Amino acid sequence: xxxxISMNKTEILDAALxxxxxxxxxxxxxxxxxxxxxxxxxxxxxxTQLRELMKQYLELELRTGDKDVxxxxxxxxxxxxxxxxxxxxxxxxxxxxxxLFERLNTHPGGLRFLSTMRADILSLLMEENLAPLRxxxxxxxxxxxTWLSPANLQLHNITWxxxxxxxxxIVAYEAVHPISNLLDLKRRLGVGRRCFGYLHPAxxxxxxxxxxxxxMKNVAQTIQEVLWDDxxxxxxxxxxxxxxxxxxxxxxxxxxxxxxxxxKRVIDVVRKxxxxxxxxxxxxxxxxxxxxxxxxxxxxxxxxxxxxxxxxKPEEENALLDATKELASGKNGMEVMRNVLSTxxxxxxxxxxxxxxxxxxxxxxxxxxxxxxxxxxxxDSVGNFHLQNGAMIGRINWMADRSEKGLKQSxxxxxxxxxxxxxxxENAQSYFSKGQIQASSDVMAYIEVIIxxxxxxxxxxxxxxxxx
Amino acid sequence: xxxxISMNKTEILDAALxxxxxxxxxxxxxxxxxxxxxxxxxxxxxxTQLRELMKQYLELELRTGDKDVxxxxxxxxxxxxxxxxxxxxxxxxxxxxxxLFERLNTHPGGLRFLSTMRADILSLLMEENLAPLRxxxxxxxxxxxTWLSPANLQLHNITWxxxxxxxxxIVAYEAVHPISNLLDLKRRLGVGRRCFGYLHPAxxxxxxxxxxxxxMKNVAQTIQEVLWDDxxxxxxxxxxxxxxxxxxxxxxxxxxxxxxxxxKRVIDVVRKxxxxxxxxxxxxxxxxxxxxxxxxxxxxxxxxxxxxxxxxKPEEENALLDATKELASGKNGMEVMRNVLSTxxxxxxxxxxxxxxxxxxxxxxxxxxxxxxxxxxxxDSVGNFHLQNGAMIGRINWMADRSEKGLKQSxxxxxxxxxxxxxxxENAQSYFSKGQIQASSDVMAYIEVIIxxxxxxxxxxxxxxxxx
Numbered sequence: 001x002x003x004x005i006s007m008n009k010t011e012i013l014d015a016a017l018x019x020x021x022x023x024x025x026x027x028x029x030x031x032x033x034x035x036x037x038x039x040x041x042x043x044x045x046x047x048t049q050l051r052e053l054m055k056q057y058l059e060l061e062l063r064t065g066d067k068d069v070x071x072x073x074x075x076x077x078x079x080x081x082x083x084x085x086x087x088x089x090x091x092x093x094x095x096x097x098x099x100l101f102e103r104l105n106t107h108p109g110g111l112r113f114l115s116t117m118r119a120d121i122l123s124l125l126m127e128e129n130l131a132p133l134r135x136x137x138x139x140x141x142x143x144x145x146t147w148l149s150p151a152n153l154q155l156h157n158i159t160w161x162x163x164x165x166x167x168x169x170i171v172a173y174e175a176v177h178p179i180s181n182l183l184d185l186k187r188r189l190g191v192g193r194r195c196f197g198y199l200h201p202a203x204x205x206x207x208x209x210x211x212x213x214x215x216m217k218n219v220a221q222t223i224q225e226v227l228w229d230d231x232x233x234x235x236x237x238x239x240x241x242x243x244x245x246x247x248x249x250x251x252x253x254x255x256x257x258x259x260x261x262x263x264k265r266v267i268d269v270v271r272k273x274x275x276x277x278x279x280x281x282x283x284x285x286x287x288x289x290x291x292x293x294x295x296x297x298x299x300x301x302x303x304x305x306x307x308x309x310x311x312x313k314p315e316e317e318n319a320l321l322d323a324t325k326e327l328a329s330g331k332n333g334m335e336v337m338r339n340v341l342s343t344x345x346x347x348x349x350x351x352x353x354x355x356x357x358x359x360x361x362x363x364x365x366x367x368x369x370x371x372x373x374x375x376x377x378x379x380d381s382v383g384n385f386h387l388q389n390g391a392m393i394g395r396i397n398w399m400a401d402r403s404e405k406g407l408k409q410s411x412x413x414x415x416x417x418x419x420x421x422x423x424x425x426e427n428a429q430s431y432f433s434k435g436q437i438q439a440s441s442d443v444m445a446y447i448e449v450i451i452x453x454x455x456x457x458x459x460x461x462x463x464x465x466x467x468x
Numbered sequence: 469x470x471x472x473i474s475m476n477k478t479e480i481l482d483a484a485l486x487x488x489x490x491x492x493x494x495x496x497x498x499x500x501x502x503x504x505x506x507x508x509x510x511x512x513x514x515x516t517q518l519r520e521l522m523k524q525y526l527e528l529e530l531r532t533g534d535k536d537v538x539x540x541x542x543x544x545x546x547x548x549x550x551x552x553x554x555x556x557x558x559x560x561x562x563x564x565x566x567x568l569f570e571r572l573n574t575h576p577g578g579l580r581f582l583s584t585m586r587a588d589i590l591s592l593l594m595e596e597n598l599a600p601l602r603x604x605x606x607x608x609x610x611x612x613x614t615w616l617s618p619a620n621l622q623l624h625n626i627t628w629x630x631x632x633x634x635x636x637x638i639v640a641y642e643a644v645h646p647i648s649n650l651l652d653l654k655r656r657l658g659v660g661r662r663c664f665g666y667l668h669p670a671x672x673x674x675x676x677x678x679x680x681x682x683x684m685k686n687v688a689q690t691i692q693e694v695l696w697d698d699x700x701x702x703x704x705x706x707x708x709x710x711x712x713x714x715x716x717x718x719x720x721x722x723x724x725x726x727x728x729x730x731x732k733r734v735i736d737v738v739r740k741x742x743x744x745x746x747x748x749x750x751x752x753x754x755x756x757x758x759x760x761x762x763x764x765x766x767x768x769x770x771x772x773x774x775x776x777x778x779x780x781k782p783e784e785e786n787a788l789l790d791a792t793k794e795l796a797s798g799k800n801g802m803e804v805m806r807n808v809l810s811t812x813x814x815x816x817x818x819x820x821x822x823x824x825x826x827x828x829x830x831x832x833x834x835x836x837x838x839x840x841x842x843x844x845x846x847x848d849s850v851g852n853f854h855l856q857n858g859a860m861i862g863r864i865n866w867m868a869d870r871s872e873k874g875l876k877q878s879x880x881x882x883x884x885x886x887x888x889x890x891x892x893x894e895n896a897q898s899y900f901s902k903g904q905i906q907a908s909s910d911v912m913a914y915i916e917v918i919i920x921x922x923x924x925x926x927x928x929x930x931x932x933x934x935x936x
Contacts, residue, residue: 014893043535045554054522083603086513090561093554106618106729135551150574151670152620201669202619425482 017103021113032120040136042097048134050092057085097136101143109200111147115252118144122254141255148200148208148253155269158195158210160186169206169249170195176245176285177227184227188212192232194241198258209258211266212245215378216272217418219281220244222400226283240279241270260389267419280419281394285401286410288380289368290341293361297338307365312337316360323356345407357411358398365396365413366446376435383415387431389426391417392438397445485571489581500588508604511564518560525553565604569611579615579670583720590722609723616668616676616721618729623737626663626678628654637717638663638672644713644753645695652695657679660700662709664734666726677726680713683742687749687884688712690868694751708747709738729859735887738759748887749862753869754878756848757836758809761829765806775868780805784828791824813875825879826866833864833881834914837907844903851883855899858892859885860906864914 024328027035095417104110121137156295158170167189171179179185189195193217214226215238226244243266246259268281300309312320315335338359340347347353370393372379376389385395393415400406400414418440420427430436439447495503528549572578589605626638635657639647647653657663660683665675682694683706694712707880711734714727735748768777780788785801787809798804808815808825815821838861840847846855855861861883868882886908888895898904907915 047550050554051526054526057527058519058522079599080602082515085604086518086561087603089557093558093561111619131547131551134548135555138555146614147619148619149615151579151615152668154669200620245721302691 003084014107014199015361016106017110021104021107021109024113033124035135036117036121036124036136037130039097039100039129040132042102044132044135045095046092050089052300053085053089053092057082057089060085079318095135095139098139098143101140105143105146105147108202111200114140115203115250116145118252118254119250120252122251125391144253145256148256148258150198150258151264153198153200153208153261154257155262155265156197156199156207157269158189158207160189163205166205166207170197170210173210173247173249174245177223188417189422190232192216192235192238192268194270196262196269198262206249208250208253209248209257209262211243211244211262213266213270214242214244215277216240216242219279219394219418221395221397221416223283223406223414224402235274236276238274238277240281241267241274241277243280243282257388259385263389263402263419264424267421271421278422281418282386282391282415282417283397283400284382284386284417285406286365286369286380286413286415287382289365289410289413290408292368292372293364294338294341295340300334303336311364312360316356319356320360323350323352341411345404348402348407348412354399361411361413362396362398363446365410365415366393366439366443369393369396369415370437370447372445373435377431378437383417386417386435388428389419390426390428390431391419392423392427392440393443394418394440396441482575485575485578489572489575489577490715492581492585504585504589504592504604505598505601507565507568507601508598511568512600512603513563514560518557521553521557521560525550525557528553540887557794560632562601563603563607566607566611569608573615573670576670579668581607582612583671583718586720586722587718588720590719606626612721613724616724616726618666618726620732621666621668621676621729622725623730623733624665624667624675625737626657626665628657631673634673634675638665638678641678641715641717642713643679643715645691657807658700660684660703661707662734662738664730664737667728674717676718676721677714677716677730679711679727679730681734681738682710682712683745684708684710687862687886689863689865689882689884691751691874691882692870703742704744706742706745709735709742711746711748711750724819725853725856727853730885731857732892735889735892739889748889750854750859750883750885750887751865752850752854752869752883752885753874754837754848754881754883755850757833757878757881758876760836760840761848761911762806762809763830765802765809768802769806780833787824788828789820791820809879813872815879816870816875822867829879829881830864831868831914833878833883834907834911836860837861837864837883838905838911838915841903845899846905851885854885855905856896857887858894858896858899859887860891860895860908861911862886862908863910 024035060078063260101114104114118137118140121133121140125137128219158166160167167185171185179188187193194213194215195210196213197210199205199207213234214220215235216226217233217239218238219240220242221224223244226242243263246262248254248258268275270280282378296309296311300311303309312333315363320333324336324340337357340353340357342450347357369378369380369383378384383393395416397416399412401410402412404410406414423438427438430438471637492500492503528546569582586605586608589601589608593605594603626634628635635653639653655661662681662683663678664681665678665777667675668674682688683701683703684694685701685705685707687708688694688710691712708710711731714730716722716726738745738748764777764779768779771777780801788801788804792804792808798807805825805828808821817823821832837846837848837851851861863884865882865884867880869878870880874880875884891906895906898906
């Protein structure tokens with residue numbers, strides 16, 4: 001195995017690349033680990049050379065003076081020297097494993113192999129977070145981003161006429177709303193539906209990512225409307241294109257944001273094709289909501305400070321306590337809520353509980369989506385994805401996905417993100433640079449209530465804790 | 469115009485990119501020059517930041533000791549610091565114009581635009597060889613090489629059934645043997661012929677490069693056999709695939725060696741398709757031969773030293789002087805030869821002159837192809853192209869191309885380069901690393917004569933110049 005890599009350093013033999021990639025697939029997890037770690041450590045930079053170049057560069061700097069502005073006006077000679085060392089520096093900052101990556105990229109099947117290798121690196125990193133492995137991963141990711149630039153990808157309208165081998169991939173990789181049978185697949189590719197995928201010439205017959213679209217009269221509020229509206233409306237009546245599922249087929253391409261370009265391309269294609277369609281929206285899951293809410297509730301319960309956060313309004317708490325007399329207990333509304341949400345979704349079958357939970361869960365969901373951040377970006381992964389692509393938060397839909405998964409992730413709530421063609425770039429830009437999230441007035445109404453509510457509690461708490 | 473570039477620094481607006489590229493096409497040559505020079509100078513590196521990072525890195529080096537080997541075994545912390553600064557260094561070594569290139573690459577029509585821009589940069593460099601412009605060019609070239617990696621290209625078998633808009637491009641860009649009319653084109657795409665092109669998804673309907681192939685019984689010795697063999701042999705009888713023309717359609721992709729990958733792919737496709745074909749060869753022009761020979765002859769004439777090189781053998785010189793009594797004059801064979809070759813190819817119509825020239829011109833051509841180097845690589849550009857792709861010099865063909873261009877470039881001589889599937893990688897490797905050229909025994913026979921001949925002259929000359 002090691003000889004297969006080292007051959008790659010001196011020979012350009014296709015055979016060696018084949019041998020290497022085939023050999024790799026035959027390795028046990030443990031041997032793959034050994035190989036990847038040795039690749040990351042032993043085929044790294046030549047740091048001696050790098051250091052040498054840096055010293056040369058800094059000396060050159062001293063000789064030609066210290067002002068960048070002047071350098072521009074300097075004579076050809078010293079000018080060229082800067083460019084030359086800079087070029088050499090770029091070169092010497094390339095790790096040796098770059099050679100292997102580059103060669104595999106131009107080798108038949110190599111890109112797919114690199115994607116597999118990256119998936120392995122990612123799962124290794126979950127176990128042990130080693131610096132050289134992290135560097136290997138980030139380098140490979142950069143390379144994949146370059147190679148999979150949208151200019152190299154082909155948008156393909158996937159239909160029932162496509163080869164079964166391709167459709168099989170759609171069934172296998174649909175990650176959001178699993179496809180139950182052939183009829184379900186046929187419906188998703190039939191009248192009133194579209195499915196678009198990005199194909200790369202080097203990975204034929206397998207979309208790297210695909211998106212499912214429903215053509216509708218109005219923005220759907222529940223996933224049931226999308227998956228079970230039989231028969232669908234006539235396409236000529238549609239005014240809305242609803243993106244209800246987006247799935248990536250390559251775990252090794254994690255962090256390579258193909259979805260952004262796919263959505264933009266699909267919007268362009270649909271607008272050109274069906275000028276009557278004026279709304280582009282998603283019906284999206286909120287994968288992190290309940291997990292976040294449960295931990296918020298738990299920490300509020302643990303806290304004995306007077307500053308402890310009141311997640312429920314008094315009237316919400318009362319309604320909840322009334323509705324849960326038999327089902328769950330707890331010393332206050334927040335504990336009851338946590339208990340209700342932690343059990344096996346029995347609350348869904350109780351009309352009174354559903355009614356008692358609707359307002360607080362919707363309100364807290366708006367807060368989660370709009371206010372909760374991690375490093376300046378939306379905490380929710382799906383939210384972050386659409387916001388960075390330029391969408392806004394449109395509407396929060398109660399009881400929109402009653403599947404086991406939907407109830408567990410978000411108490412059945414789903415959200416419509418809206419892509420307004422004229423604002424996409426602007427939204428993406430202000431989210432990217434300032435973390436600013438756009439939301440509809442419906443959603444903002446919940447937020448304003450929260451901000452107001454919090455402000456008054458803070459005032460109360462300050463009053464309480466003053467020493468008189 | 470400048471505002472269009474500077475917008476690119478802060479916004480991701482497609483509109484700005486469109487405006488920029490459309491605006492560019494509307495510019496005069498002089499304004500394009502101004503724009504490109506300002507792009508190369510004002511959107512360059514941030515050298516202050518780069519210097520800062522280098523200092524940090526070298527300090528880190530001091531703190532953690534001087535031995536690379538030890539660093540590998542060091543603890544996580546300092547390890548991560550190296551990787552972090554290296555990543556930052558890579559980033560800060562990217563000139564600002566990288567942003568523009570990257571954005572244009574993902575923008576519809578952007579890749580074609582970049583190729584136009586590079587063509588402009590190249591022609592500017594022919595006029596004034598400015599260092600920042602050279603750096604801009606070499607950076608853009610590297611980017612294009614990455615984006616146009618063979619993994620992103622599709623091999624297309626171009627046939628008479630292709631759209632006229634694509635075939636039109638073939639006619640327009642065929643650079644080796646111009647296509648005279650529709651019938652000529654149809655023949656080149658008909659029985660016994662193939663034409664393959666590389667298409668990029670971002671430049672649809674226009675191959676970046678294409679190659680024309682003739683299926684033959686034997687390796688053709690003259691281009692007439694290829695272009696006018698009507699009717700062609702039955703394809704089932706073919707044992708040889710002859711590459712008789714390879715043309716690039718994008719001057720902006722100069723230096724991006726797509727031809728190498730195209731030839732390899734075409735060999736693979738033809739072998740799979742027609743297992744009877746065992747020989748892959750070219751019939752290639754020798755664009756630099758006569759120019760080289762004329763300057764050799766001129767410098768031999770000018771030289772008064774006893775070391776002056778004898779380019780003709782005595783018997784060749786006599787035969788030439790006999791044959792040129794009426795047509796050309798000169799004080800010796802070399803001067804006569806130069807005069808004959810400098811005139812308007814009248815010698816081709818004289819049987820005696822053709823006979824007198826055949827041996828020396830063929831012999832000197834073998835020397836030119838096999839021995840004449842520039843920076844360790846074959847001096848002839850077409851030769852260098854095929855040798856770096858792994859071919860060998862097969863046969864030198866007298867009176868192989870009597871067109872005006874053929875006579876001017878190489879006195880009508882053409883050469884067959886042979887691609888032996890089993891040696892391609894090995895040849896490419898030894899040419900790349902050692903400048904070693906492989907040639908058939910036929911060609912080597914001429915070389916041995918030359919080496920022997922030169923050796924004896926040197927011996928003679930040494931004897932002559934010794935002081936006794």
